[in-house]
Amino acid sequence: MADYAHPEVLVSTEWVSQHLADTDRVRLVESNEDVLLYATGHLHNAVHVDWQRDLQDPDVRDYVGAKEFARLCSERGIRNDTTVVFYGDKSNWWACYAFWVFKLFGHEDCRVMDGGRAKWEAEGRVLTTDVPAFPSTDYEAKEPDPSIRAFRAEVVRHMEAGRPLVDVRSPQEYIGEVTHIPGYPQEGALRGGHIPGAVNVPWSRAALDDGTFKSRELLDEIYLQEQGLRPKDDVIAYCRIGERSSHTWFVLRYLLGFKDVKNYDGSWTEWGNLVGAPIEKGEPEAE
Amino acid sequence: MDRLDEIAADFALVPAEERLYLLLDFAERLPPLPARLEAARDAGLGRVHECQSPVFLYAEADDGRVALYADVPREAPTVRGLVGLLVEALDGAPADTVAAVPDDLLYRLGIAQQLGMRRQQGFAGVLHRLKASAAEATARAGS
Numbered sequence: 001m002a003d004y005a006h007p008e009v010l011v012s013t014e015w016v017s018q019h020l021a022d023t024d025r026v027r028l029v030e031s032n033e034d035v036l037l038y039a040t041g042h043l044h045n046a047v048h049v050d051w052q053r054d055l056q057d058p059d060v061r062d063y064v065g066a067k068e069f070a071r072l073c074s075e076r077g078i079r080n081d082t083t084v085v086f087y088g089d090k091s092n093w094w095a096c097y098a099f100w101v102f103k104l105f106g107h108e109d110c111r112v113m114d115g116g117r118a119k120w121e122a123e124g125r126v127l128t129t130d131v132p133a134f135p136s137t138d139y140e141a142k143e144p145d146p147s148i149r150a151f152r153a154e155v156v157r158h159m160e161a162g163r164p165l166v167d168v169r170s171p172q173e174y175i176g177e178v179t180h181i182p183g184y185p186q187e188g189a190l191r192g193g194h195i196p197g198a199v200n201v202p203w204s205r206a207a208l209d210d211g212t213f214k215s216r217e218l219l220d221e222i223y224l225q226e227q228g229l230r231p232k233d234d235v236i237a238y239c240r241i242g243e244r245s246s247h248t249w250f251v252l253r254y255l256l257g258f259k260d261v262k263n264y265d266g267s268w269t270e271w272g273n274l275v276g277a278p279i280e281k282g283e284p285e286a287e
Numbered sequence: 288m289d290r291l292d293e294i295a296a297d298f299a300l301v302p303a304e305e306r307l308y309l310l311l312d313f314a315e316r317l318p319p320l321p322a323r324l325e326a327a328r329d330a331g332l333g334r335v336h337e338c339q340s341p342v343f344l345y346a347e348a349d350d351g352r353v354a355l356y357a358d359v360p361r362e363a364p365t366v367r368g369l370v371g372l373l374v375e376a377l378d379g380a381p382a383d384t385v386a387a388v389p390d391d392l393l394y395r396l397g398i399a400q401q402l403g404m405r406r407q408q409g410f411a412g413v414l415h416r417l418k419a420s421a422a423e424a425t426a427r428a429g430s
Contacts, residue, residue, distance in 0.1 A: 036364040052403040
C-alpha cells in the first residue's frame with residue numbers, strides 16, 4: 001500500500017479489525033450493490049449506506065442535497081471529524097461510490113478498506129447481524145464540491161479540447177454493441193458507442209481477484225504506460241450512471257495521485273440520449 | 288388464488304419500507320442446485336446475463352408441469368430472494384402459469400420502488416430467462 005500516492009486513504013482489514021470498537025473516532029460504512037446484503041451480516045459496529053435509497057434524490061436525477069446528506073451522517077453518528085471507512089461488495093465498487101459522494105459534500109477523512117467484504121470474509125473474520133445505534137450528531141455538510149463532479153457542458157468542452165476521457169464500461173458497451181438490457185430500455189440509452197476521444201479501461205482492471213486494488217506498479221502500467229495518461233492531466237471518467245467510474249476516479253485521484261479527476265455521473269445514460277451529441281463507435285480512431 | 292397471488296397478499300400486509308426484507312426468507316429457503324446440473328452451470332449454460340452476480344436458472348418439463356432449479360450466490364441476497372420467490376411460487380406449476388407470470392410482478396409485490404430501476408432490470412432478465420427456459424423445456428417434452 002505504501003507505494004500509492006495517498007496511502008493513508010486505504011486501510012487494511014487488520015487495521016479495521018483493531019478499530020471495530022473505536023466508534024468515537026471511526027465509523028465503518030458498508031455500501032453494496034445488493035441492498036439486502038448488509039442485513040445478512042456486516043462488520044461489528046458498521047452502519048449501512050445504500051447508494052440508491054440514501055444517496056440519490058428519489059425524484060430529480062441528482063444526489064441528495066446538503067441537508068439530507070447532513071441528516072444521513074447525523075443519524076449514523078458521524079461527526080465532521082469522524083474517520084469514515086467505506087467497504088462493500090464487488091471489489092469496493094459501491095464503497096468508492098459512497099466515498100465519492102461523501103467527498104462531494106466535503107467530508108474530510110474518508111478511507112476505503114482494501115479488499116472490501118470479500119477479503120474480510122475470506123480471512124474468516126466475524127460478521128454480525130446486530131445493527132448498531134449511535135447518538136445523532138450536529139453534522140454540517142458543505143455545498144457539493146464541483147472539483148470532483150463533471151456536468152455535460154464541461155464534458156463537451158473537455159472533449160472539444162481533446163483532453164483525456166476514460167470510459168470505464170465493458171468493451172461491448174464502449175464499442176457500441178450494447179446500449180441497454182434486452183426488454184428493459186428504461187435505464188438505457190438511445191445510442192451506443194462512446195464520447196469521441198475517450199479511451200476504454202474497464203474499471204475492474206484496477207482490482208485483483210481478491211477485491212484489493214492492484215499495486216502502484218501494475219496501475220502505472222495500465223493508466224500511464226498503456227493509456228498514456230499523465231498525473232498532471234485533468235481527466236474525466238464516466239460509465240453508464242457514474243458508479244463504476246467512481247472506482248476509477250478513486251484509483252486515479254488517490255492511488256496514482258492525479259491532481260484533477262472528475263466523475264461524470266450523467267455518463268452514458270445522459271450522453272447517449274442527448275440530441276446532437278457526437279458519438280464514436282468501434283475502436284478509437286488511429287491518430 | 289395461485290401461489291404468487293398469495294405471496295403478493297402477504298407482502299401487502301407488511302409496511303412498504305420493510306417489505307424488501309421479506310426476500311431474505313426466500314433467499315434462505317432457495318434449495319441448492321441439484322448435482323446433475325452443476326456441469327451445465329460450470330460450463331456457463333443457463334446464466335442470466337442481465338444480473339451483475341452469477342445467476343443460473345434451469346427448467347425441466349414433465350407432463351405439462353415445470354420444475355425449476357436455480358443457483359444464486361449468497362452474497363447477492365436480493366436477487367437470490369427474488370429467484371427463491373419465483374421457484375417457490377412456480378416449481379411444479381403448469382407451463383401456462385409460468386408463461387402468464389406478469390412482467391410487472393415487482394410492482395404487484397410493492398417492492399419496485401424500493402429496488403430501484405437498476406435492480407429491476409436484473410429481475411426482468413431473471414423473469415425473461417425463466418419463462419423462456421420453461422417454454423423451451425415444455426416444447427422439448429412435447430415433441
